[in-house]
Amino acid sequence: MEELVREHYSLVYRFCARRLGFDLAKDVAQDTFLTASRCLRKFKEEGSFTSWLLGIAHNTCRNEVRKKKAQYMDESFWLNATSPNPEASVIDREALRRALDQLPIEQKEAIIMHEIEGLSYAEAAEVAGVPEGTIKSRLHHGFLKLRLILFAETEVTR
């Protein structure tokens, strides 16, 4: 179990940090591994261990939000406070933040999992506990909305 912790801790920690912020991420990450150690026997080896572990982290984060009424997936947790290269960026960071704020939680979550955490559709579906088609649909609608908000603004600005 210690080896698993060393190998996957950073992944899980960042996963939790993007959803709950740095304050709660440490505790939630520890709880995730405790749960995983208790339930290790239930893990079916044909699936992906990472997806299984992140699924536990996802549920633990949700429980934490319910228990403490914490903020979930606020943009400040996973978007840079300042843009690393503002001149090169076509899309304004603030505009992006505003646009993301308008998305439902499920679409935001799908975007983070796929775009930022690099999970495939199948892995994201396993983590979120939904069918793959649902993830595909959420991503499509999320991006469509972002495109309509961002590029309509851009076009208006221009």
Added chain:
Amino acid sequence: MSLRDDLKAYLDQELPESRMGELRIALESDSELQKEAQYLTLISQTLRSEATEPEVVGLEAALLRTRSSKKGFFTDFAKRPFLATAVCVLFVAIISAVVYPTFAKAKNTAKSPIIADQAKAMSPAYSGASSVPMMEGAKSDSGSRFADSRSMDMQIERGNSHGLQSAPLSGVPSSAELRNYAHLKDQNRMVVSRGDMTIKVDNAQNAQVQGQGLVVGLGGYIESSNSSMLEGETPIATATYRIPSSVFELALDKLRKLGTVLTENIQADDATLEYTDVAARLKVLRAEEDQYLTMLRGARRTGEIMSIRDRLSNLRQQIESMDAQRRTLKDQAALSTITVTYQQKVAAGEPDVEKGWADETWGSAINGLSTIGRFLARMVIFIFVFAPIWIPVAIVVWYLNKKKG
């Protein structure tokens, strides 16, 4: 599904090969679709470039916690307050349900030697006819004409087959203890002793005959006897013996050895006061008789003689009646009564009563179910009664866990 709906999935290469091909062809010819694809790609790139890469902290703490969780059955258990509380409550309830009756029984048993000692301390001297001591203030509930006398009821119920030496009921000395008082004989007391016993024997008739032999050997006689050997019923024989009071206890002992005593009831009524009263009244009447006889010898007139004779006649009737009472009392005190019922044992393999096994099984099953029901009800009561203890504990545990969480 339209091509636009799958455009994002195409860009992410998450489509089946055939669909990928379709979109590839469409993109080559559709400029709007291409523009759309560019927007989506741009958004995706922006998101990735603007995303934070949080600095990882807490690995050592996570490792430490994972290590300590291995020995943590109880820690883990303690983290589930509801489960921990429920188990504690159940444990307390079971222990209470099991231990409490034992305590209560021990307490009652501890009382009976104390009460037996008190009985010994209180008891005055014995009668010469029996070894049964008297208890101050005890009342007789017999239907005999000695109801006014002071008496002591000694009820000894035997429910087991282990003979007579079992512990007496609370407050009542055992037969063995009573025999220890034999040295305190008081020749002046008149005690009417009665014993009733039911004895389980191998053969009722044989036992009755043996009993008769015993009684006659001790100087007693059989007042009455009967037996019942009806088919389908347990053979029973009953006999009433009159035994000299001096061997009352001895007779009881010998009769007990004929079989297994099921029930035993010994009663002793103190008739001393009544006998004394009757004797005293008799003495007075005799003195009065002597006076009348003296008067008769001195009487000269016929009328006077007739009057004295009438009074003498009445007086002598009273004397006879009183003397009869005195003789009866004396006779009853001299000869104790023992009634024995000999109940024959049922042979192995034969039911006591025909067609009884089903009823017995049904009865046992019902008893078993009611025992379980009583046990569960007892546990519920204990949980309820102990609520002032476990509820605060549960609240504290819940609060601490919440605070820690």
